[in-house]
Amino acid sequence: MPLTETIHRPTLHEELVERLRNLVIEDALKPGEKVPEKYLCEAFGVSRTPLREALKVLASEGLVVLQANRGARVATVTREELEKTFPIIAVLEELAGELACKNLSDAEIEKIEKRHATMIKAYRVKDRKAYFQANQDIHNALIEGARNDILETHHRLLASRVRRARFMANLSDDRWAQAIREHEQMMEKLRVRDSEGLGKLMKIHMMNKYAAHIRALNVVSEDAAED
Amino acid sequence: MPLTETIHRPTLHEELVERLRNLVIEDALKPGEKVPEKYLCEAFGVSRTPLREALKVLASEGLVVLQANRGARVATVTREELEKTFPIIAVLEELAGELACKNLSDAEIEKIEKRHATMIKAYRVKDRKAYFQANQDIHNALIEGARNDILETHHRLLASRVRRARFMANLSDDRWAQAIREHEQMMEKLRVRDSEGLGKLMKIHMMNKYAAHIRALNVVSEDAAED
DNA sequence: TGACTGCATTATGCATTCATAATTACCGTT
DNA sequence: AACGGTAATTATGAATGCATAATGCAGTCA
Numbered sequence: 001m002p003l004t005e006t007i008h009r010p011t012l013h014e015e016l017v018e019r020l021r022n023l024v025i026e027d028a029l030k031p032g033e034k035v036p037e038k039y040l041c042e043a044f045g046v047s048r049t050p051l052r053e054a055l056k057v058l059a060s061e062g063l064v065v066l067q068a069n070r071g072a073r074v075a076t077v078t079r080e081e082l083e084k085t086f087p088i089i090a091v092l093e094e095l096a097g098e099l100a101c102k103n104l105s106d107a108e109i110e111k112i113e114k115r116h117a118t119m120i121k122a123y124r125v126k127d128r129k130a131y132f133q134a135n136q137d138i139h140n141a142l143i144e145g146a147r148n149d150i151l152e153t154h155h156r157l158l159a160s161r162v163r164r165a166r167f168m169a170n171l172s173d174d175r176w177a178q179a180i181r182e183h184e185q186m187m188e189k190l191r192v193r194d195s196e197g198l199g200k201l202m203k204i205h206m207m208n209k210y211a212a213h214i215r216a217l218n219v220v221s222e223d224a225a226e227d
Numbered sequence: 228m229p230l231t232e233t234i235h236r237p238t239l240h241e242e243l244v245e246r247l248r249n250l251v252i253e254d255a256l257k258p259g260e261k262v263p264e265k266y267l268c269e270a271f272g273v274s275r276t277p278l279r280e281a282l283k284v285l286a287s288e289g290l291v292v293l294q295a296n297r298g299a300r301v302a303t304v305t306r307e308e309l310e311k312t313f314p315i316i317a318v319l320e321e322l323a324g325e326l327a328c329k330n331l332s333d334a335e336i337e338k339i340e341k342r343h344a345t346m347i348k349a350y351r352v353k354d355r356k357a358y359f360q361a362n363q364d365i366h367n368a369l370i371e372g373a374r375n376d377i378l379e380t381h382h383r384l385l386a387s388r389v390r391r392a393r394f395m396a397n398l399s400d401d402r403w404a405q406a407i408r409e410h411e412q413m414m415e416k417l418r419v420r421d422s423e424g425l426g427k428l429m430k431i432h433m434m435n436k437y438a439a440h441i442r443a444l445n446v447v448s449e450d451a452a453e454d
Numbered sequence: 455t456g457a458c459t460g461c462a463t464t465a466t467g468c469a470t471t472c473a474t475a476a477t478t479a480c481c482g483t484t
Numbered sequence: 485a486a487c488g489g490t491a492a493t494t495a496t497g498a499a500t501g502c503a504t505a506a507t508g509c510a511g512t513c514a
Binding site for chain 4: 467474
């Protein structure tokens with residue numbers, strides 16, 4: 001008789017994992033930076049034990065790296081890692097797309113349709129922020145639509161290391177237009193519940209995004225080389 | 228001047244993560260069982276702090292589940308989880324197969340060829356143990372051949388929850404023969420470095436393995452229903 | 455001036471301790 | 485005897501303490 005959800009009282013270290021993860025993802029703690037254990041303890045009002053437990057977990061997620069006797073640093077994302085990570089995300093999205101096509105309700109698809117319209121509008125007026133929000137929502141809805149929490153977890157683990165705010169600025173007009181076209185195609189497949197079609201498109205979409213990131217990275221590293 | 232590898236001194240908690248993970252994978256700690264914190268501390272000769280840190284990591288990997296104030300239990304694998312996990316492993320293997328085809332050296336392929344021969348021999352004489360060992364080696368070699376440690380990590384995380392000793396016994400003669408045929412096909416693709424072909428076969432191979440597991444599970448649960 | 459050495463300071467890993475929640479054992483009531 | 489409630493015990497989460505490795509700094513010598 002599942003009338004009630006099993007209650008979940010969060011422990012300190014879980015709370016901290018959550019908080020710290022957000023700090024890293026939102027770039028409040030920047031890649032390569034030391035994680036100031038003492039400071040964070042004071043800031044959160046906890047002792048070192050739960051904070052250190054949280055760091056261990058974040059390390060196993062790959063968000064920070066631990067050096068014995070030298071503490072934790074926020075993991076830096078090298079180009080090599082990007083190259084390794086994107087293809088994995090791509091196949092996960094492919095799978096998610098296939099499953100979502102099968103499992104999403106009509107109402108949910110309708111909701112995504114609305115989000116899509118919002119996104120298109122944002123594109124027309126070049127509202128980057130609104131665009132990214134709607135885009136994010138659509139992708140999340142598709143991933144969740146797969147009804148596979150394990151897939152979701154692994155996708156999140158991988159995406160959180162790659163999705164960094166600074167990439168948002170690097171969206172070229174060309175890539176933006178291309179992304180919109182890809183989303184239009186994806187919606188077409190979703191409407192007719194062509195699961196394989198959607199899966200393939202989502203994979204391609206991700207790989208194209210990857211190519212754009214790499215191009216942006218090249219520009220950055222060329223700039224850096226000028227110093 | 229990279230004459231020396233950067234030395235890595237393992238900390239206690241890393242060591243413990245390793246050890247405990249093995250205990251779970253090797254079924255020394257059985258699913259659903261409580262993880263006897265105190266006992267393990269004594270057995271390993273460490274205090275609770277590093278052991279508990281290790282448990283947090285294993286929990287984030289999904290090998291154990293933590294209940295606040297009620298300690299840790301070895302995670303149980305439900306059929307639902309199997310159903311969610313296998314398709315993910317399948318697409319990861321597909322990707323791994325593609326990458327391995329591109330990245331394996333001729334010498335490494337030769338090694339796999341030898342392993343393959345060993346496996347076939349084991350099949351002929353119905354030596355289950357030798358078969359599983361060679362099989363494992365081949366799969367590991369292919370995953371490693373992808374030259375993508377992140378892919379490897381996620382594959383390992385997923386596989387370790389699913390790969391349980393008791394499944395080994397459940398290999399039917401039919402499935403065994405089918406698996407052998409699939410491996411033959413995979414080798415053919417690998418020899419000519421048909422990356423997409425190998426990828427597709429590895430995915431199919433995994434999904435067939437999945438189907439076999441489900442069949443085995445059905446038998447088990449029907450047996451259980453007889454009580 | 456600049457690099458090296460030894461000491462002081464700090465940060466870190468781990469052990470220990472403490473407070474409290476969960477479990478068990480016990481006992482009285484029906 | 486079975487059930488319910490309460491006290492004793494145990495286990496757990498978190499804080500504190502301690503030993504040691506890493507870092508920063510002053511002093512020395514070229």
